[in-house]
Amino acid sequence: MNTTATNAMSQAAIHVRDLCFSWPQGAAVLQSCSLDVPKGEFWMLLGTNGSGKSTLLRLLAGLLQPQSGEIQISSGVGFVFQNPDHQLVMPTVGADVAFGLVEEKLSIAQVNARVREALAAVKLLDLQRRPIYALSGGQKQRIAIAGAIARQCEVILLDEPTALLDPDTQLDLVAQVRNLVKSRELTALWVTHRLDELNYCDGAFLLEQGQVVDQGDPERLKQRLMQEANVAI
Numbered sequence: 001m002n003t004t005a006t007n008a009m010s011q012a013a014i015h016v017r018d019l020c021f022s023w024p025q026g027a028a029v030l031q032s033c034s035l036d037v038p039k040g041e042f043w044m045l046l047g048t049n050g051s052g053k054s055t056l057l058r059l060l061a062g063l064l065q066p067q068s069g070e071i072q073i074s075s076g077v078g079f080v081f082q083n084p085d086h087q088l089v090m091p092t093v094g095a096d097v098a099f100g101l102v103e104e105k106l107s108i109a110q111v112n113a114r115v116r117e118a119l120a121a122v123k124l125l126d127l128q129r130r131p132i133y134a135l136s137g138g139q140k141q142r143i144a145i146a147g148a149i150a151r152q153c154e155v156i157l158l159d160e161p162t163a164l165l166d167p168d169t170q171l172d173l174v175a176q177v178r179n180l181v182k183s184r185e186l187t188a189l190w191v192t193h194r195l196d197e198l199n200y201c202d203g204a205f206l207l208e209q210g211q212v213v214d215q216g217d218p219e220r221l222k223q224r225l226m227q228e229a230n231v232a233i
């Protein structure tokens with residue numbers, strides 16, 4: 001391996017090379033897919049329906065196994081799903097964030113400190129005792145992010161986390177994730193169809209039929225997709 005490739009790899013929190021994945025009896029979803037997300041950066045993943053975005057995120061989270069290719073990812077991966085109702089499992093906010101810490105065998109005081117710190121990071125400390133059913137969609141997404149922070153995840157993968165949110169809450173969430181990435185040196189990969197969210201990221205990938213066909217400056221990619229949408233109309 002040459003030095004440039006080694007450097008790129010050592011600075012990447014997410015490193016994917018030549019990843020191939022097919023569903024059983026299905027066509028190839030990812031076809032020699034490669035990308036790197038630098039540590040401490042907020043990148044977005046764009047692409048039409050069925051281009052393989054969710055599949056790629058599931059592979060990165062270890063929820064699926066590739067047929068071939070390489071994945072290297074920093075330790076501790078948090079996942080935020082599109083539907084806020086599909087990820088919180090406990091009856092209250094504090095219990096839900098604490099639930100993710102069960103495997104770490106911490107003392108009650110340590111769990112409490114981690115939960116409070118994580119809730120403060122997403123600015124929801126005052127909701128610690130609130131029942132989950134009483135939260136808005138945007139608050140639920142922030143609790144899911146707090147869960148990842150409490151587990152001290154270095155990488156957060158978010159699959160269309162704003163798809164079911166109203167426009168104001170949508171932009172609040174994306175701004176907050178950007179702030180968290182920058183203030184805590186996290187790395188985030190965020191899937192979206194909403195082009196206004198691109199204003200908040202460091203870079204973006206465009207996926208087509210399971211391959212990265214363009215990447216880099218979010219503004220350039222936004223212009224490209226807007227032009228393509230106009231042509232399609």
Ligand SMILES: Nc1ncnc2c1ncn2[C@@H]1O[C@H](COP(=O)(O)OP(=O)(O)OP(=O)(O)O)[C@@H](O)[C@H]1O
Nearest residue numbers: 023024026029047048049050051052053054055056
């Ligand atoms: N559980 C599954 N079993 C079989 N095929 C699947 C399964 N999940 C997804 N697929 C197929 O894999 C392909 C890629 O799907 P994927 O969900 O990764 O796309 P996506 O880019 O996330 O799309 P969207 O923007 O609609 O969320 C699609 O053709 C889809 O039909």
Ligand SMILES: [Mg+2]
Nearest residue numbers: 053054055159
């Ligand atoms: Mg998807």
